[in-house]
Amino acid sequence: MSPANGNPAAIAIRNVSKRFGSFTAVDNVDISVPQGAFLVLVGPSGCGKSTLLRMLAGLETPSEGEMAFMGRIVSDGTRGLVADAGARDAGLVFQSYALWPHMTVAGNIEWPLKVAKWSKADRAARVDEVLGLLGIAALKERYPAEISGGQQQRVAIARTIGPKPNILLFDEPLSNLDAKLRIEMRSELMRIHRATGATSVYVTHDQVEAMTMASHVAVLNNGKVEQFGAPLELLENPRTTFVATFLGTPPANLIEVNKSGDGLVYDGLRLADASRAEAQDGVQLLYRAHDLMVGDVEGRPTISARFEEAAPIAGRTMVTAFSNGQRLTAMADGYFRAAIGDQISLSFVNGPSAVFAMSGERIS
Ligand SMILES: Nc1ncnc2c1ncn2[C@@H]1O[C@H](COP(=O)(O)OP(=O)(O)OP(=O)(O)O)[C@@H](O)[C@H]1O
Structure with a gap:
């Protein structure tokens, strides 16, 4: 019609x-x-x-x-x-x-x-x-x-x-x-x-x-x-x-951080500027897998995590690891392998792509 x-x-x-x-x-x-x-x-x-x-x-x-x-x-x-x-x-x-x-x-x-x-x-x-x-x-x-x-x-x-x-x-x-x-x-x-x-x-x-x-x-x-x-x-x-x-492959990471001084801090590590959280004390930062790289990167915040699994994707490797009980997805250039349980370094190579309140609503 x-x-x-x-x-x-x-x-x-x-x-x-x-x-x-x-x-x-x-x-x-x-x-x-x-x-x-x-x-x-x-x-x-x-x-x-x-x-x-x-x-x-x-x-x-x-x-x-x-x-x-x-x-x-x-x-x-x-x-x-x-x-x-x-x-x-x-x-x-x-x-x-x-x-x-x-x-x-x-x-x-x-x-x-x-x-x-x-x-x-x-x-x-x-x-x-x-x-x-x-x-x-x-x-x-x-x-x-x-x-x-x-x-x-x-x-x-x-x-x-x-x-x-x-x-x-x-x-x-x-x-x-x-x-x-x-x-x-x-x-x-x-x-x-x-x-x-x-x-x-x-x-x-x-x-x-x-x-x-x-x-x-x-x-x-x-x-x-x-x-x-x-x-x-x-x-x-x-x-x-x-x-x-829910959307995006590999799955994105949400990291809970608290305000400390002028920073947003995870496990003692300053990840972002406190202004990103506006008036909130605790928020969740979104990092896509490619924002978190395996290895130490000069000048970028780095954490230690327990290696869980690696999946090769188009010449790179998607790596899953645990930090403080939290599952993290990171990328490695080329092919990467480690033994399950090994401690590996993960670096936040970019800032968070979004900041959410603990309720799940977007702040910035
Ligand atoms: N005829 C019905 N009587 C009672 N509850 C129903 C009926 N049909 C669906 N529901 C309920 O409504 C909700 C939504 O069902 P629906 O089948 O639309 O979900 P869905 O997203 O398609 O799930 P799935 O991916 O598992 O098929 C479910 O909790 C389901 O149990």
Whole structure:
């Protein structure tokens, strides 16, 4: 449906909450994305992402708030209104493929087109088109039991995009695939998203998936949106410690420090200027892994830590070590090895990239 005037958001979620009894699974979520956006809902298990997606799909009714696609209300909690799946113009891909076992690949893809009353000729042309788009034309006459898990997932995606929905909804669609296939399918999905021109919403607990695929990311925690924005904006400008430590690879370090004189001090070591903490006495400093280097660096604060593990990444090494019971992630140039339990030096080569109150809110 075309917008009446201006450019309404392809998807607008307005103050939506969902309660199950006295439990609030989705808490006053308010986000909008433009047409063609790839919105990723990311967060730990139980944070409410699937419930939010199920409301977008029309499988759950909001307890409060409303959802609009292209300016048209599709769910309204106050009135208990939920437009059915057909009227929403949205297609859903689950993590389980749920193909119809008694139908061939072509039959599976054709079925929703039959339901939507496409002509026979149009159906045949569209089935061939999406088979080509997903690179599975050779599997056309096979049955689901005769193809691999990765191929089944492609068929499920082909079946969903067949009727050309304006909105594509994905619920952890890659979680059943092995690591290599998952990376391949990530780029495939992006290609399909662009080729269809649809607006996509994608649920995952995998922050790497979120950062690689998204045009917009909503980080959810306990049913609330902790932060919403472009992936790099969230990485460079996290508003809370939750966002700062949930996003980013390798994981970031949060170091608790206290004010002492004009400095912020960790274990007797001055790490930053006290002015960074404003009026607070104790704060948390954020250091990305590359801000903490293995070894002594002249003129930089250095601590001793107990070596735990080393993982080579692109010619460098990600090192995990413990200091005062705290897990730290640092980088070493080239390949680095030590015996578990060895004491190693870690240097803070850069200042903290952010300062947070003990409550988790950003200060500076
Ligand atoms: N039908 C239901 N009745 C009661 N509680 C529910 C229902 N559906 C979900 N919940 C609860 O709501 C919360 C959010 O669930 P949801 O499935 O949306 O989380 P999620 O972020 O998708 O988690 P996961 O990554 O584990 O799938 C959970 O605590 C869950 O137990």
